Amino acid sequence: MTLLPDDRVLQLLSELKTAYGGFTWESALWAECASRRSPYRTLVLFGLSARTRDALLAGMCRQFFRRFPDAPSLAALRQAQDGRESVADAARSIVRPGQLPIVVSIAQAVAQDVPRQRDALLRINGVGDKIAECVLAYGWGEDALPLDANCVRVLERVFGLEKAQRTPAPLRESLKCVYRKRQHQFTDLSIAMVDIHEILRLHGQVCCGRTPECFRCPVSGCQSRRKPWGGSSGIETPLAIWDDWRELINEPAAV
Ligand code: SF4
Structure with a gap:
């Protein structure tokens, strides 16, 4: 499955993970609260x-x-x-x-x-x-990769995908394939399979619908960039909504 090139996928995820440095990814949360999930x-x-x-x-x-x-x-x-x-x-x-x-x-x-x-x-x-x-x-806590419309939009823009390629199933399989082939590099970057979904989903809020905020986006080599990156070191993340649903999928804490 060669829809997405291995090196570019790794580069994209690495750049975005750095940009969202303050975010706690699912793999880290799972390590903390698997027993409550x-x-x-x-x-x-x-x-x-x-x-x-x-x-x-x-x-x-x-x-x-x-x-x-x-x-x-x-x-x-x-x-x-x-x-x-x-x-x-x-x-x-x-x-x-x-x-x-x-x-x-x-x-x-x-x-x-x-x-x-x-x-x-x-x-x-x-x-x-x-x-x-x-x-x-x-x-x-299995290796799995949800991929929603936000993730597909980011991939479509970064890689300049044709319309026929913009569907979740082949993109998911392509990403899984890259992950398995380059697992040692993903491990070095501390990116689990589920984190790929979170990184792309989070960035979907910057690479948003009609008007992507390219000036806030550090992704290099994006095929759809409209404005140069402003060069700030990180992207703020609206955590409240994520915290809400993440807590809801845990068993309630004992009081
Ligand atoms: S440069 Fe713009 S179009 Fe490309 S990923 Fe970033 S926000 Fe999206």
């Missing part, structure tokens, strides 16, 4: 994340986890019996109508346990590649 909460949060802004998602998940704090509490309601409340009835006031089907599917899936295999995750109705990769990476 909840695959159930991770599946719910990313399952509800499609077409939901981060700020709204955090509030929605907080409510959801108050009502369904763990997998058994959700699975117990998966079928309405003898006039009892169903999952859909209980979740209706928390999520949008379009999200009810995935909530019901998750309730069915977690009656056993949250799957740790990609294929099993993909069998949950409403779970696609990105959610499956998120659950593997954030819920189980």
